[in-house]
Amino acid sequence: MVNQLETNMLNRLFQFFILSLLVLPFFGVAQGYSLQEGQKFEKIRFELINNLMVIPIEVNGTELSFVMDSGVSTPILFNLANQDSIELKNVSEITINGLGEGEPISALSSQGNFFKLGNIQNFSQKLYVVMDAGINFSPSLGVPIHGIIGYDLFRDFIVDINYSSKTIKFYNPQSIGPKIGKKYETFDMEIINRKAYLDASISLKGEEDIDVKMLLDTGSSDAVWLFEDERIKLPEKNYDDYLGKGLAGDIYGKRTKIESIKIGDYDFSDAKAAFPDMLTFNTIKDLGNRNGSLGGEILKRFNIVFDYPNGKISLRKNSNFKRPFHYNVSGIDLQHAGVRYVSERIASFNGVVQKSDRSYGNVQILLEGATRLSLVPEIIVSGIRAGSPAHSAGLKEGDVILAVNGKRIHRYKIQEIMEMLNEKEGKRVKVLVERSNSNLLFSFILKDLFK
Structure with a gap:
């Protein structure tokens, strides 16, 4: 028979064996991300x-x-x-x-x-x-x-x-990285608390350039955010707007234009900018000497090489560089809100059902008489800016968008619909919506927000 001392020893050995199984796989495994051996x-x-x-x-x-x-x-x-x-x-x-x-x-x-x-x-x-x-x-x-x-x-x-x-x-940092040609401009990039910062300068109307430290934020869809202080003043022409959603709730602030923002020799005139309500940042204890952020609407205008290991960033202009900044001049915000059936007549039916693109929905029913029912995303007005052209025309939050300028919107992605609603100043936009089981048509003209 096994005595009590031997039993305790066996239990401890067994516990050590189980602990080893749980721990040992992590030894010898590289911490962080890595490529396959030899891959550049x-x-x-x-x-x-x-x-x-x-x-x-x-x-x-x-x-x-x-x-x-x-x-x-x-x-x-x-x-x-x-x-x-x-x-x-x-x-x-x-x-x-x-x-x-x-x-x-x-x-x-x-x-x-x-x-x-x-x-x-x-x-x-x-x-x-x-x-x-x-x-x-x-x-x-x-x-x-x-x-x-x-x-x-x-x-x-x-x-x-x-x-x-x-x-x-x-790229593996130990291998030869991407080729940085003459068309690139390389800058020092500072990494603070796991975030990257780049020095730039801004110009407000009638004032000299102001040096700013900007967070590089590929997770922001906006162009430029600025924090108001004794040097950086909100331009006179601005409007209240919803700026986006954060983990702690909605973010509001002012939208405006600044005379320019410069990153080295790269210069954006009449740049789109937002001044967020600083209550948004009440959970962040220390913003340091950060003056704002550069988001995707600026960053997408470059091809970019981020070199965190060496504290460098290289920028090269691409085909987006001179595109005008996008403004929500209609005042409408959209979002998906479930799905709906759309009934369409089809010219001919040979018994073959083609796989549809996900923007159309992925469920289709073909009925006798060449009628197709498609299950598609339902797009609603999720927000509307007070005093905007859409608001003045009578559109309301919760309206279901059916068509824009005669185009049935279930054939388009949500960003394409936003482009239809905000094409250019002076354009008349007609929006067909469903409200309380009735179809209503609204019409408005897009206006320059800063005139």
Whole structure:
């Protein structure tokens, strides 16, 4: 028989063996992201939606969609309600801060997760999970978005973003990186608290250039945000507007134009700018000497090489450089709000059902007499600016958009619909909506917001 001392020893050996099984796999595994041995770079395609880069990443074997956000230090997951399953490792409860009018939010912290992006792998990724169903960027972007990721990827690679071809190359920092030709201009980039900053200068009407330190924020769809202080004053011509959604709630502020913003020799005249309400930042203890941020509407005008390991950023103008800045002159904000059936007559029916693009919906029913019922996204007015052309014409929040200028909108992505609504000053826009089971047609003329 085995005595008590031997039993205790066996139990301890067994416990050590189990502990070894749990711990040993993490030894010898590189911390952070890495490429396959001998691979110089990995090329990834992204979708550019409302100036944001959306990339596919596997999290513990489940493929999710992330916004590539250089302004976030640790990956954050949300909008997981429609996922069949996702495994999370080593979970604990925490509180995190985020932009918005609300208080710090409750979340989960999870460590030791497996992330995979093409051939790029990380066997021990920390992440946060926000469980609040109200924090969901998918309706306003029109595609599923499950999270945001930034610093951890930028830290481990030299990241070459080509906004023209919608591709990102992640280079091994130990290999020969991307070729920086004569058309690039290279700047020092400062990394503070896992975020990247770039020096620039702005010019307000009738004043000398003001030096500013700007957060590089690929996760912002806006152009320029500025913080008002004794040097930086809000221009006289401005209007109140909804600026976006943060983790802690909606963000409001003033929209305006500034005379110029300069990054080295690159100069943007009459640049779109926003001055956020500083109550938005009440959960952030120290903004340091930061004066604002550069978002996707500026950054997409360059092909960019981020070199976090060496504190450098290289910019090259691309085909977007001279495009006019986008303004919401109609005053309408849109979002997806479920689905609806659309009935259409089709010219002929040969019994073949073609797979439809996801912007049309993915369910179709063909009825006798060549009628097609398609299940498509329902687009509603999610917000409307007081005093805007759309507001003055009588449009209301909650109206279901059916057509813009005679075009049935279920054939278009949400960003294409926004472009129809905000094409150019002086254009007449006709919007057909459904309200209380009735179809109503509204008409208005787009006006310059700063006249």
